[in-house]
Amino acid sequence: MTDFAAYHEPEDAFASAPLRLTVHLGAIADNWHDMAKRSGKARAAAVVKADAYGLGIEDVGQTLYHAGARDFFVAVPSEGATLRAYAPEARIFVLCGIWPGQEEIFFENDLVPVIASEEQLAFWMSVIAERGDYPCALQIDTGFNRLGLPLEDALALAADVSRPASFSPVLVMSHLACGDDPSSPMNGRQLQLFRQVSDAFEGIESSLSASAGIFLGPDYHFDLTRPGIALYGGEAVNGVANPMRAAVKAEARVLQVREAKAGETVSYGGTLKLARDSRLAVASVGYADGWMRNLSGSGVPLRETGITGATGFIAGRKVPVAGRVTMDITIFDVTDVPENAVRTGDYVELFGSNVSLDEAARAAGTIGYEMLTGLGLRYERLYVDAAE
Known part of the structure; x- marks a missing residue:
């Protein structure tokens, strides 16, 4: 349990504020180290979308970068552009992908788009045909029915020998629908389908698990994990004691x-x-x-x-x-x-x-x-x- 009262002598504005929020960056760093350890042989990224879950992407991003995180996930490119100043050597993935008119913010800030639909894929192919080699990630739907290329299309893309040489995915990923419920058979089904994707894109890193999936064990870890809520002290798995520090x-x-x-x-x-x-x-x-x-x-x-x-x-x-x-x-x-x-x-x-x-x-x-x-x-x- 974190004893927040033991830390800072508050500034005057904080001491008298109608509402106060204390963000314990040390706890966030500790939680990232915990999740990195639980990720085993996989690297642990850090998910800092939605302004680091409401806690401030600048301070939290810098803390996680100094803690050792070198892969970050944001939702939209503006978040990535903000984060870049605080994580200069990191790979920053943008989960909502790229759309016409956003090319410069990606290129200027060295952001990696996560391509998640046939429309985005077609647009991205046109971008790299003009610009040349630039990294991207591919999100594959394995049963969530949210974002992601259909499994069949992803497997066909992997086998397409005619795809441009400038098309250079550095990560294939999917997302568990029921990772917070270890007893759900959905987890095993998605794992089986994602293994097909990972095998098809041989030599490219794979990522399936966010916070909850990390607790499912090494079969779900692949090359890169994506802890989010656990970094901020929240419960990732239903019905079990939360091991994370309050942040x-x-x-x-x-x-x-x-x-x-x-x-x-x-x-x-x-x-x-x-x-x-x-x-x-x-x-x-x-x-x-x-x-x-x-x-x-x-x-x-x-x-x-x-x-x-x-x-x-x-x-x-x-x-x-x-x-x-x-x-x-x-x-x-x-x-x-x-x-x-x-x-x-x-x-x-x-x-x-x-x-x-x-x-x-x-x-x-x-x-x-x-x-x-x-x-x-x-x-x-x-x-x-x-x-x-």
């Missing part, structure tokens, strides 16, 4: 502590009627900050399914969300916290080392990926250096 803590400032009587209601719609005299901590976070309305303690359809609402952590105790989450405000029931232990200006942890990212996500009926990538713009950020 981020989100906090909201308590704006007011108020007393409320039994029988009174809380927040919009009056969906929570208090059964006892209560103390309520009103905190400066809401769905505009990615703290979703589904995290409400009552008054949303998800609560009818039996999934309980979110909890925060303050003064050494977990405290439940009271009533509905609103755009900028969430109310926590702190009645069971010792009196005077919570004061105006204190901070409630939304997720971090005491409430895990995925615990918070489950309360919203979602996953840690969405919690991180949905972080709003109002968090004051503090990056704890990897060396500390």
Whole structure:
């Protein structure tokens, strides 16, 4: 468990911010080393798309590069162009591929397009016919039915002796649909199909596994793995203890502590009627900050399914969300916290080392990926250096 409180003396802006986000770069580096070790003989890349899962591609990318990552995956070329300054010697793969009008951003920043459709392949062939040899990657669909060349087309391309000499894929890849469920037969089927692809493109590196697939074992590792959510401390596999270090803590400032009587209601719609005299901590976070309305303690359809609402952590105790989450405000029931232990200006942890990212996500009926990538713009950020 990461003790975030042990690290930096906060700057004034961070100390008084309505919303705070502490990103522990040391934990991210440690998680990458862990995933690299679990990848066995395969190299471990680093997936930093969506602004490094909401945590900042500049700081996170530089940290991972210094940790030893030399292969990175982003979603769009602008992310790759930003990353290039922080990972000067890395291979940067762009998962959404290349489209007309994007050639210069790829060439100027030495980005590798991931070709994932017949249309992209045709366009890419026209580009290299004019420019000459330039690396690319090929994404093959092995059953996901998302991005990827059809398996038959990929095998035909591999066997096509007439393809241009300037067509130089450096990686063939696919993606597991059910890697987070080790018992799913889909994993074995996709592995069998991807082996056909890997064999057909002999001499070209292969990659099948993201974070979850790495935990499936060496059969799934091939030449390159692509850890993503695990680097940021999130759960990659369902139903097992998460071995990764917590890497981020989100906090909201308590704006007011108020007393409320039994029988009174809380927040919009009056969906929570208090059964006892209560103390309520009103905190400066809401769905505009990615703290979703589904995290409400009552008054949303998800609560009818039996999934309980979110909890925060303050003064050494977990405290439940009271009533509905609103755009900028969430109310926590702190009645069971010792009196005077919570004061105006204190901070409630939304997720971090005491409430895990995925615990918070489950309360919203979602996953840690969405919690991180949905972080709003109002968090004051503090990056704890990897060396500390």
